[in-house]
Amino acid sequence: MKKNILLKTIISIILVTLLVGIISIGTNKVTANDQYKINEKNLEIPIFLYHHIVDNKSEIEYDYMQTSKDTFEKQITGLENSGYHFISYDDLIQYKEGKKTLYKKSAVLTFDDGYEDVYKNAYPILKKYNIPFTMFIITDYMGTNTYMTWDEAKDVQNSGLGIIASHSQNHEDFSKLSVEQAVENVNNSYKTIEENLGNQKIKIFAYPYGLYGEGQSEALEKEGYIVDLTDNKINKSKDLNVYGLHRCYPLNDSVFKMKLKIIYRSIRY
Numbered sequence: 001m002k003k004n005i006l007l008k009t010i011i012s013i014i015l016v017t018l019l020v021g022i023i024s025i026g027t028n029k030v031t032a033n034d035q036y037k038i039n040e041k042n043l044e045i046p047i048f049l050y051h052h053i054v055d056n057k058s059e060i061e062y063d064y065m066q067t068s069k070d071t072f073e074k075q076i077t078g079l080e081n082s083g084y085h086f087i088s089y090d091d092l093i094q095y096k097e098g099k100k101t102l103y104k105k106s107a108v109l110t111f112d113d114g115y116e117d118v119y120k121n122a123y124p125i126l127k128k129y130n131i132p133f134t135m136f137i138i139t140d141y142m143g144t145n146t147y148m149t150w151d152e153a154k155d156v157q158n159s160g161l162g163i164i165a166s167h168s169q170n171h172e173d174f175s176k177l178s179v180e181q182a183v184e185n186v187n188n189s190y191k192t193i194e195e196n197l198g199n200q201k202i203k204i205f206a207y208p209y210g211l212y213g214e215g216q217s218e219a220l221e222k223e224g225y226i227v228d229l230t231d232n233k234i235n236k237s238k239d240l241n242v243y244g245l246h247r248c249y250p251l252n253d254s255v256f257k258m259k260l261k262i263i264y265r266s267i268r269y
């Protein structure tokens with residue numbers, strides 16, 4: 001009998017939490033002045049990760065790495081309409097250092113691997129809405145096959161909206177590399193980036209496949225890199241770690257589903 005009451009209480013709490021979450025998704029519009037310094041409020045700061053942004057919708061459901069151009073545009077405009085502001089890594093770091101305030105609803109946009117379809121399909125949309133973003137490129141693959149060229153990367157950088165960052169030299173599984181090999185790989189990739197695009201103000205790295213070995217993030221932090229994971233979790237400002245930033249996949253989710261997932265993952269992790 002007692003067990004039953006406990007179970008009912010737990011179910012009620014879960015239902016109320018979900019209901020409050022759903023209501024807040026619909027009604028929580030944020031005003032322009034709603035900005036906070038770090039420690040003022042515990043903000044949830046999702047970093048969204050995309051791979052391909054494709055034209056052809058029919059390919060979508062078979063490939064977890066693709067988002068259609070139309071869905072992508074709906075996702076970013078939908079988030080903006082519900083109060084989200086897209087920020088850059090620079091904004092995030094300055095916020096972490098106490099030099100900048102952030103909107104209550106802030107998010108970061110990233111694209112992994114450096115596919116040319118991102119340049120062709122997502123980049124015009126990002127320019128249209130003036131949205132900052134970061135592309136994590138595989139330096140050895142640039143200009144080959146389906147990957148962006150260095151000229152296109154230069155164009156992205158010159159727009160002032162896009163940052164070109166490292167996703168390693170060759171997309172190796174970093175969990176199989178020693179700490180020294182990991183650092184060397186990222187250093188070499190940034191050497192190539194700077195040879196092609198000039199000096200970079202901040203250096204950001206995202207692990208290929210989201211895999212890494214012990215001690216690598218700490219070693220990369222010492223080298224001055226901002227480090228990104230791919231773990232489908234949401235960053236929270238109270239324990240914001242710029243050497244282990246969480247990223248999540250929006251894929252082809254509706255804006256409503258994206259917001260539900262933010263709430264769910266914030267509660268869960």
Ligand SMILES: [Zn+2]
Nearest residue numbers: 112113208209
């Ligand atoms: Zn990748």
